[in-house]
Amino acid sequence: MSRSQLNRGNSARNPQGDDAGCNILHIDMDAFFALVEVRENPSLAGKQVIVGYDGNRGVVLSATYEARKLGVHSAMPMSRALRLAPNAIVVEPDHEKYSEVSENVMAIFESITPLVQPLSVDEAFLDISGAQKLMGTPSQIGEVIRARVSDEQGITCSVGVASTMFVAKLATNFAKPDGLHVVPADKVIEFLHPLPIGALWGVGEKTAEQLSRLGLVNVADIANTPVKTLTRVIGQAAAEHLYELSWGRDPRVVTPNQAEKSIGAERTFESDIDDPEEILAQILDLSNKVAKRLRAANYFSRTITIKVRFADFTSVTRSKSLPASTDLATDIYATAKSLFEAMHLQRARIRLVGVRATGLVPTSESSVQLEFSDRDSGWREAEEAIDQVSLKFGNSAVKPARLIKPES
DNA sequence: CAGAAACGGTTATGCGAC
DNA sequence: TGAAGTCGCATAACCGTT
Numbered sequence: 001m002s003r004s005q006l007n008r009g010n011s012a013r014n015p016q017g018d019d020a021g022c023n024i025l026h027i028d029m030d031a032f033f034a035l036v037e038v039r040e041n042p043s044l045a046g047k048q049v050i051v052g053y054d055g056n057r058g059v060v061l062s063a064t065y066e067a068r069k070l071g072v073h074s075a076m077p078m079s080r081a082l083r084l085a086p087n088a089i090v091v092e093p094d095h096e097k098y099s100e101v102s103e104n105v106m107a108i109f110e111s112i113t114p115l116v117q118p119l120s121v122d123e124a125f126l127d128i129s130g131a132q133k134l135m136g137t138p139s140q141i142g143e144v145i146r147a148r149v150s151d152e153q154g155i156t157c158s159v160g161v162a163s164t165m166f167v168a169k170l171a172t173n174f175a176k177p178d179g180l181h182v183v184p185a186d187k188v189i190e191f192l193h194p195l196p197i198g199a200l201w202g203v204g205e206k207t208a209e210q211l212s213r214l215g216l217v218n219v220a221d222i223a224n225t226p227v228k229t230l231t232r233v234i235g236q237a238a239a240e241h242l243y244e245l246s247w248g249r250d251p252r253v254v255t256p257n258q259a260e261k262s263i264g265a266e267r268t269f270e271s272d273i274d275d276p277e278e279i280l281a282q283i284l285d286l287s288n289k290v291a292k293r294l295r296a297a298n299y300f301s302r303t304i305t306i307k308v309r310f311a312d313f314t315s316v317t318r319s320k321s322l323p324a325s326t327d328l329a330t331d332i333y334a335t336a337k338s339l340f341e342a343m344h345l346q347r348a349r350i351r352l353v354g355v356r357a358t359g360l361v362p363t364s365e366s367s368v369q370l371e372f373s374d375r376d377s378g379w380r381e382a383e384e385a386i387d388q389v390s391l392k393f394g395n396s397a398v399k400p401a402r403l404i405k406p407e408s
Numbered sequence: 409c410a411g412a413a414a415c416g417g418t419t420a421t422g423c424g425a426c
Numbered sequence: 427t428g429a430a431g432t433c434g435c436a437t438a439a440c441c442g443t444t
Binding site for chain 1 (some may be wrong): 422423
C-alpha cells in the first residue's frame with residue numbers, strides 16, 4: 001500500500017501544499033502495539049484486535065481501528081472494552097518486541113536527521129531544517145518516511161507537519177490514520193482557535209473542568225482571556241504556558257538525547273493484598289527490577305520513592321534520600337522496606353505497590369564510587385553476576401527465594 | 409547579637425501524557 | 427462503575443542554613 005501513498009498525503013490532505021517554513025515533523029505510529037501484533041500474525045489483519053493485560057484488572061493498551069470503531073480506546077478497562085467488542089481478539093503485550101520495532105523506526109528517522117526527539121516508544125519529533133536541500137520539502141520528507149516505515153517495518157504511521165512542535169503534534173491527529181497533515185505557518189491561528197481546550201498540551205480532565213467553569217471552551221477563548229484571569233484558576237506557570245500556546249507560540253526546540261530523570265517499576269495485584277510479608281516480597285522484586293535497570297543504564301540514584309495504592313484507589317507516596325547514591329537492590333530494598341514499615345499500616349488492603357529511583361546521576365559522573373567499594377562488601381559483585389545470568393538465561397532465571405513458589 | 413528573610417534541598421501530592 | 431505501567435512537571439509545605 002505504501003507506494004501509492006507517495007503520491008498522496010500532501011496533495012490529498014493539504015491542497016495548498018504550502019509547507020514552507022514547516023520544519024518540524026511529528027510522527028506517531030498508528031495503533032502501534034496492535035499493528036505490530038497484526039504484522040506478526042497476518043491472520044489478524046482487518047480484525048478487532050485489543051492488546052492488553054489479561055485478567056480482571058487490565059486496561060486496553062492499544063486497539064486496531066476495527067475495534068476503535070466500536071468505542072474501544074486505550075486506557076479503557078478491559079472488561080468494558082470486551083462488552084463493547086465481545087468478538088475482539090485479545091493479545092497479551094510483548095514490550096520487548098515493541099521496543100525492538102521502535103528502535104528500528106527511530107533508526108529510519110535518524111537516517112533523515114540527527115535532530116530526533118523520541119517522546120515515547122511510538123512517537124517522535126524531527127527537526128528537518130537541515131535536510132530539505134537534500135531531500136525535498138517537508139511534506140515530501142514526511143511521505144518518504146511514511147513509505148519507508150511501511151515498507152521496512154510493515155506498520156503504518158501518521159505525520160504532522162508544522163512550524164512548531166506543539167502544532168505539529170496536533171496536526172498528526174488530523175492525519176490519522178495512515179496520513180500526513182500540514183498546517184501552513186500562516187494558518188496556525190485558524191487551525192488552533194476552533195479546537196477544544198483539551199487539545200492543548202497539559203490540559204487534561206481536571207484543568208479542562210476548571211477552565212470550562214470560566215466559560216472557556218475553545219482555544220480561542222483562552223487566547224482572548226487575560227493571563228491574570230487564567231492564573232487564578234490554574235496557577236501562573238500553566239496560565240502563561242497555555243496563553244502562549246493558544247497564540248501558536250511554542251519556544252521548545254527539538255532536543256535529542258534527553259537524559260532520563262527517574263526509573264521505576266510498579267505492580268497491580270490480581271486481588272488486593274493485606275499481608276505485609278507478601279507486600280515486602282513484591283517490593284523486593286520491584287527493587288531488583290529497578291536496580292537492574294539502573295545498572296543497565298549506568299545510573300546511580302540518590303532518592304527512593306515507594307507508592308502504595310489502596311483498595312479504594314487512593315494512593316500515597318513516601319520517599320527518602322540516601323546518604324550516598326546507589327544502583328544496588330540491597331540498598332533500594334532496605335530503603336523501600338523502611339519507608340513501607342514507617343507507614344504503620346494495619347493490614348490495609350493494597351492493590352498496587354511501586355518502587356522508583358530518582359535523583360539519577362550518571363555512573364561516570366559519580367564521585368562517590370570509591371566509598372562504595374569499602375562499603376558494599378560483595379553485593380555489587382553478587383548483583384552484577386545476576387545481571388550476567390539474566391543476560392544468558394532470561395530475566396526469570398534468577399529471582400529472590402521468597403518469590404519462588406514451592407513445587408508440588 | 410538576635411532575629412528575619414532568602415534559599416536550596418527534601419518530602420508529599422496531584423495532574424497529565426502515552 | 428472500573429480504572430496498567432512509566433514517566434515528567436508543578437506546587438506546597440517544611441526544614442535547616444546563611
